[in-house]
Amino acid sequence: xxxxxxxxxxxxxxxxxxxxxxxxxxxxxxxxxxxxxxxxxxxxxxxxxxxxxxxxxxxxxxxxxxxxxxxxxxxxxxxxxxxxxxxxxxxxxxxxxxxxxxxxx
Amino acid sequence: xxxxxxxxxxxxxxxxxxxxxxxxxxxxxxxxxxxxxxxxxxxxxxxxxxxxxxxxxxxxxxxxxxxxxxxxxxxxxxxxxxxxxxxxxxxxxxxxxxxxxxxxxxxxxxxxxxxxxxxxxxxxxxxxxxxxxxxxxxxxxxxxxxxxxxxxxxxxxxxxxxxxxxxxxxxxxxxxxxxxxxxxxxxxxxxxxxxxxxxxxxxxxxxxxxxxxxxxxxxx
Numbered sequence: 001x002x003x004x005x006x007x008x009x010x011x012x013x014x015x016x017x018x019x020x021x022x023x024x025x026x027x028x029x030x031x032x033x034x035x036x037x038x039x040x041x042x043x044x045x046x047x048x049x050x051x052x053x054x055x056x057x058x059x060x061x062x063x064x065x066x067x068x069x070x071x072x073x074x075x076x077x078x079x080x081x082x083x084x085x086x087x088x089x090x091x092x093x094x095x096x097x098x099x100x101x102x103x104x105x
Numbered sequence: 106x107x108x109x110x111x112x113x114x115x116x117x118x119x120x121x122x123x124x125x126x127x128x129x130x131x132x133x134x135x136x137x138x139x140x141x142x143x144x145x146x147x148x149x150x151x152x153x154x155x156x157x158x159x160x161x162x163x164x165x166x167x168x169x170x171x172x173x174x175x176x177x178x179x180x181x182x183x184x185x186x187x188x189x190x191x192x193x194x195x196x197x198x199x200x201x202x203x204x205x206x207x208x209x210x211x212x213x214x215x216x217x218x219x220x221x222x223x224x225x226x227x228x229x230x231x232x233x234x235x236x237x238x239x240x241x242x243x244x245x246x247x248x249x250x251x252x253x254x255x256x257x258x259x260x261x262x263x264x265x266x267x268x269x270x271x272x273x274x275x276x277x278x279x280x281x282x283x284x285x286x287x288x289x290x291x292x293x294x295x296x297x298x299x300x301x302x303x304x305x306x307x308x309x310x311x312x313x314x315x316x317x318x319x320x321x322x323x324x325x
Contacts, residue, residue: 019138037154038138039161042131046165065137 001083007034008044009053009072009080016057016071019045045070053079112143115150122162184296 004026011017011025022045023036048054053076057069072080116139120132139154 019134020141023138023142037157038135038142039154039157039159041138042127042135043161043164046127046131065140066133067137068131068134 001079004034004036004040005044005048006080006083006087008036008041008048009076009083012054012070012072013077013080016069018067018069020067022070048076052076112148112150113140116140116154116158119150119155119158119162122159124165127165 007026007029008022010029011022014025017025019038019041023038023041026034026036045054049056049070052073054070055073057071059066059068061067113136116136117132120128120135123132142154143151
């Protein structure tokens with residue numbers, strides 16, 4: 001899974017968000033390192049919706065503009081959990097080996 | 106709001122490059138995000154947004170919108186159908202040579218009889234109908250993606266009948282083409298079984314995803 005997909009799913013794990021909310025959350029989660037752009041975000045959302053990993057929660061009109069809120073589906077939740085566990089295991093292994101080798105104290 | 110109108114028009118012009126279905130569904134929504142993420146006082150389309158939107162449009166126009174888990178089996182299905190087509194061509198090309206070789210071995214049979222035997226026995230519907238099989242495969246992948254059980258069962262039935270026919274032909278093919286024919290047939294059947302297996306039991310691998318290269322590295 002690419003980092004952006006992981007971050008989008010992570011942002012939605014906290015509750016449903018609209019497009020701008022996802023961009024803001026992804027920025028926050030990544031410590032400002034990843035800045036999603038609209039074209040990329042909506043290509044990803046389209047793909048995630050096609051794969052039934054996310055769904056539309058509800059829509060509202062704010063200042064004459066459409067806001068569509070997305071949420072994780074159970075399949076999306078499972079995928080994110082599996083990916084997070086995988087990354088966690090890899091990171092733990094890396095840190096363990098580094099400390100064994102005396103590289104990090 | 107009036108100050109941002111040239112920018113909005115600019116973004117709408119770029120969004121016109123997206124597929125119609127996507128625009129109908131999401132144009133207003135993506136436009137709202139573009140306006141919300143614009144810098145204060147920004148009046149024109151930002152170059153980085155422009156490049157990102159064009160890249161998104163190209164991506165959306167590329168390929169069918171099948172679930173990712175089904176892309177590999179569908180490609181495999183194309184390979185299977187291409188292999189069937191090449192078998193058909195090989196049979197047609199070697200028909201004359203085979204017929205004369207067969208006549209030498211079995212003098213009781215004449216040319217016309219052998220040709221009839223080869224055509225009837227070794228060009229089964231599965232090979233002549235490779236394009237139909239291919240279409241069926243792609244249709245199955247789509248039906249499966251939508252969870253259409255009846256479509257899947259119908260396809261299994263058609264596929265089973267065709268493969269039973271091929272298995273029956275295998276003995277004749279081996280007799281005529283020898284071990285090479287047997288190997289080619291085995292590979293063909295394995296590829297097709299692989300495709301069918303993956304279509305019916307798509308990967309449960311939690312990492313079927315490789316969508317957006319652009320976002321992978323740190324991006325500022």
